[in-house]
Amino acid sequence: MSPELAVFLTTRFLGLVLSMQAIEMLWLSRAGAISKIWTYENLRDEIQKAFPFLEGMMKILFSKKGFEAVVILQFLIGMMTLLLGQGFFFIGLFCTHLLINLRFFGSFNGGSDSMVFVLVTGVLISTLVPSPELEKLGLIYITIHALISYFKAGLVKVTQPEWRNGTALSTFLSQSVYDNGPILARLKNHYSLMPLILAWTVLLFELGMPTVLFSGNYAWIYFGMAILFHFSIYLTLGLNRFFWAWMCSWPAILCTASLIQK
């Protein structure tokens, strides 16, 4: 994949993803629960410790109108990015994404929010100043972070006996916000070895991810496996944001693999 195509896909895709997230946030704001839990009053002490000179801004952010203004702004910039793909839009998206997460005391969805920051930063590097070298540098930045995320996740898992003996998956499935009881019952009654097989599939997939850079055209096979991996996580645990955030990183990974092959 060429750098130009990778940047094109990443910018458009990321703009769409952030627009989708903005719609989710607007729905949540209108539903009302977030304004009763993540409130300025609950977080006043922490705000004063971290932002002693920005309390006024934080009060606006924690107001319903202020927060929804940020969310709507993210939606609009995201849609403009989808259509036009201009790099400077991502300055705005970086700010709105940061503000939205500040609204939730630093993080709403954890890892997927971190990956979005990585993607936005990489796109900014690639697009703010027209330069073939910077274009590649931004994509390499995204690639490094994405591959580290896979590899490190696998590394910390493989040290745990629950992952090596296959019991971890069943535990996480049972703790999911989805009811995975039928899946767990079927695994237990009919496919007792499947948790072990799946656990090692996950471990080998994550630990083997750095090799995608040296696998030439086989990088596309890794991409297919990544789609299956993240989609399975979405199906069992509901993590839709993780799916889209990591999918956005794959144009950069495939481009970097192409550059190394050359």
Next chain:
Amino acid sequence: MVRKSRGDRKSDCELVTRGFGAQKHRECMPQNGFQLQALLHWLRLLFPKWNFFDRPGLSFSLWTRSSHLEDWKSPLSFKQPRRFGSLFFNPRLNQALAQKTLIEQFCLDLAESDLDPNDKGVVEQLASFRMLSSLARLGHDSPEPTAFQLKIVGQRKNETFEIYESSNLVSEKQ
């Protein structure tokens, strides 16, 4: 129900919270003025750790009751049905995950801090506790509540133990 030592609670809390990306947040006694650690906590997403589901540790549940004379109600449920189109739009589930993380974050704050869980006046000033009590208040359904209590119970395999029981908290429904 088993009451665990602070050291055991700390290691147990660390096990599960890392699976959801919650970060350690050491909360000391309230201090005036800017604190760099507090700012870094707000900006922690800029410094990702990528520890996903690394240990199948504890699960936590949040219980409420209207008074110490009553039984604890069923724990707050975060279960969500599968919905068509949730790959693209899934706000209820993402909110449920964020709410669930509040419980884990409080447990981690309690384990990491030097606070005595029996010193409820101080513990219940933690930001994570205030958000948790707001969550519990939303989920506490009682016809005429003026106050309520919450407790957090941890479960690992066949072992269940109480992590924290609050003082009487004020309910908005009066």
